[in-house]
Amino acid sequence: MxxxxxxxxxxxxxxxxxxxxxxxxxxxxxxxxxxxxxxxxxxxxxxxxxxxxxxxxxxxxxxxxxxxxxxxxxxxxxxxxxxxxxxxxxxxxxxxxxxxxxxxxxxxxxxxxxxxxxxxxxxxxxxxxxxxxxxxxxxxxxxxxxxxxxxxxxxxxxxxxxxxxxxxxxxxxxxxxxxxxxxxxxxxxxxxxxxxxxxxxxxxxxxxxxxxxxxxxxxxxxxxxxxxxxxxVRRETLDVAAAMALWHEIQAGGHAATLRGSLARRLAGDHGVVPADMDLKVDFDATKLQALLQFLVERGFALRCWQRPLRLPVDLEALRERDYIRAERLDRDGRRLVVDVGWT
CATH class of the missing domain: 3.40.50.150 (Vaccinia Virus protein VP39)
Incomplete structure (x- = not known):
């Protein structure tokens, strides 16, 4: 070929x-x-x-x-x-x-x-x-x-x-x-x-x-x-610097989210972990979730759930059993940042 x-x-x-x-x-x-x-x-x-x-x-x-x-x-x-x-x-x-x-x-x-x-x-x-x-x-x-x-x-x-x-x-x-x-x-x-x-x-x-x-x-x-x-078939590595900059913005905006998963383990000192995405957990609260999703959309992220595009406001009750929403942003230099917003 x-x-x-x-x-x-x-x-x-x-x-x-x-x-x-x-x-x-x-x-x-x-x-x-x-x-x-x-x-x-x-x-x-x-x-x-x-x-x-x-x-x-x-x-x-x-x-x-x-x-x-x-x-x-x-x-x-x-x-x-x-x-x-x-x-x-x-x-x-x-x-x-x-x-x-x-x-x-x-x-x-x-x-x-x-x-x-x-x-x-x-x-x-x-x-x-x-x-x-x-x-x-x-x-x-x-x-x-x-x-x-x-x-x-x-x-x-x-x-x-x-x-x-x-x-x-x-x-x-x-x-x-x-x-x-x-x-x-x-x-x-x-x-x-x-x-x-x-x-x-x-x-x-x-x-x-x-x-x-x-x-x-x-x-x-x-x-x-x-x-x-x-x-x-490969795990795309996370741009840790971009993810951390976003995380600081989320915290500064007062959003009640917790950092979980591979990125959290890496920040805790496990440098053998290679994170592929940024995993956030929030309470299943419609107001808090909508606010966080709105925050991400305003920063260029597209929302999907199991590959189905989502538009704000999101019908969260219809998605409750799906466990998470994926937010994805592609920059013009080809860098991609993926955030999985899950709920407890």
């Missing part, structure tokens, strides 16, 4: 396509299957020979086949049992004995997984036609966008426990057009990943498709590109 920000996909090897007989047995005619050629460069570049690749939305096993062809072991997870069975047949036909296909949900299977070197997947798209019996546990079964994104967040949060430090999470995603409306799915998923891992880069994947001229004022495109979002 070179440093071009794009990857042009021009040729799909017929040897690695899903066989016609298997495609015919799928109730959805095996629609929207990615190319093996789409996945191979990422497998090759972001994992070592013999490494373990995971696809948590494995579908018909395309990522697993790409891993096999590059000499890597792989595990796929697919919630649709019929689709998983077809994927196993496809992999058997390719003699991919180093690929293992599991039926289920990553959130329930994570304790059974070994340490993963690379997570590489294509995200199921919101708004894709679903069968009437599709489970709401499946992303295709979500009827509203915000619950869809929240479910994506839950799945990748579960993934964190399985990943090797320094490993990579790469997600293929496309912005959508639904009923004439532009839906920034790829960019919203990037924000989800950035809240869990360190978002590093992107590649724009390009496909050659027949183009037609648009009449003046027409705006739709042929959707001939998607994004590969590249994140690294």
């Amino acid at each position: 070179n440093d071009n920000s794009w990857l042009l996909l021009e040729y799909e090897d017929p040897r690695y396509r899903i066989p016609t007989a298997l495609r015919a047995r799928d109730v959805r005619a095996a629609r929207d299957i990615g190319w093996v050629e789409q996945m191979r460069p990422f497998v090759r570049h972001f994992s070592a020979p013999g490494g373990l690749v995971l696809d948590p939305f494995a579908g018909f096993g395309t990522t697993l086949l790409a891993a096999h062809l590059e000499g890597r072991r792989s595990i796929g997870i697919e919630l649709d049992a019929a689709r998983a069975a077809l994927a196993r047949e496809r992999l058997q036909l390719q003699q991919a004995d180093d690929a293992r296909m599991l039926t289920g949900d990553l959130r329930n299977l994570r304790d059974r997984l070994p340490t993963i070197d690379l997570c590489l997947t294509s995200l199921p798209y919101f708004g894709a036609p679903a069968m009437p019996e599709t489970s709401p546990q499946q992303l295709y079964g979500q009827l509203q966008y915000e619950p869809f994104l929240e479910q994506v967040h839950e799945i990748f949060r579960s993934l964190r426990d399985c990943m090797k430090p320094g490993g990579h999470v790469i997600v293929m995603a496309e912005n959508l057009r639904l009923d004439g409306r532009f839906v920034p799915l790829a960019w919203d998923v990037a924000r989800v990943l950035a809240g869990l891992f360190e978002l590093r880069e992107e590649r724009v994947l390009l496909y050659r498709r027949i183009a037609k001229e648009l009449a003046p004022g027409e705006w739709h495109s042929n959707r001939s590109h998607e994004y590969a979002l590249i994140a690294e």
Whole structure:
């Protein structure tokens, strides 16, 4: 892989396509299957020979086949049992004995997984036609966008426990057009990943498709590109000086907060601790919490809870069981400061 920000996909090897007989047995005619050629460069570049690749939305096993062809072991997870069975047949036909296909949900299977070197997947798209019996546990079964994104967040949060430090999470995603409306799915998923891992880069994947001229004022495109979002599994270190300056401001403002967590331990003398964020605890008091959140917003922080953006005033009772709100500020020099405001 070179440093071009794009990857042009021009040729799909017929040897690695899903066989016609298997495609015919799928109730959805095996629609929207990615190319093996789409996945191979990422497998090759972001994992070592013999490494373990995971696809948590494995579908018909395309990522697993790409891993096999590059000499890597792989595990796929697919919630649709019929689709998983077809994927196993496809992999058997390719003699991919180093690929293992599991039926289920990553959130329930994570304790059974070994340490993963690379997570590489294509995200199921919101708004894709679903069968009437599709489970709401499946992303295709979500009827509203915000619950869809929240479910994506839950799945990748579960993934964190399985990943090797320094490993990579790469997600293929496309912005959508639904009923004439532009839906920034790829960019919203990037924000989800950035809240869990360190978002590093992107590649724009390009496909050659027949183009037609648009009449003046027409705006739709042929959707001939998607994004590969590249994140690294690592704890981002906290800018302690910036955090302490903010803490002194909070104290001077009279906010009844207590400093907890790794930063508090470091200040207490444990210099082996490398803090990643600033952890504050406050009483669950609507007035005090709203005042502290207002203070942070005025200093350039954005508020989120489980990746859902929040606006002031916050409905705290609706979030009480979520335990904390994350405040995040990104400065123009690239420095990021994260404050978790929790309650007791």
